[in-house]
Amino acid sequence: MSAGERRALNENVFRELNERLEQLGEEYGDDAVEFLCECADPACSAALSIPVSVYEAVRDHPRRFLIVPGHQGEGVERVVEEHPDYLVVEKLGEAGEVAEDTDPRP
Numbered sequence: 001m002s003a004g005e006r007r008a009l010n011e012n013v014f015r016e017l018n019e020r021l022e023q024l025g026e027e028y029g030d031d032a033v034e035f036l037c038e039c040a041d042p043a044c045s046a047a048l049s050i051p052v053s054v055y056e057a058v059r060d061h062p063r064r065f066l067i068v069p070g071h072q073g074e075g076v077e078r079v080v081e082e083h084p085d086y087l088v089v090e091k092l093g094e095a096g097e098v099a100e101d102t103d104p105r106p
């Protein structure tokens, strides 16, 4: 497995965790839910407070992830949305392919 693949897989693990956090959050309506930063750093445990509706809009795209501003990786993803508390990034190349292969909502 290449380093790029390994990094992409880590992000997909966080995406799976967030899918579960969302299910818990939905019981409380559309208030902001604590999600985990989906960046490529395995040591990152930053939390993001985001409404479920925003999370849902990102999950509609298999290559898009939610991360803390500044956690984006050069060359492997591009920022598609910038907000004060979070960024939406889209995976490029190999990382994007891995993200699509492991899409929790195929």
Ligand SMILES: [Zn+2]
Binding pocket: 037, 038, 039, 040, 041, 044, 045, 046, 067, 068, 071
């Ligand atoms: Zn992070």
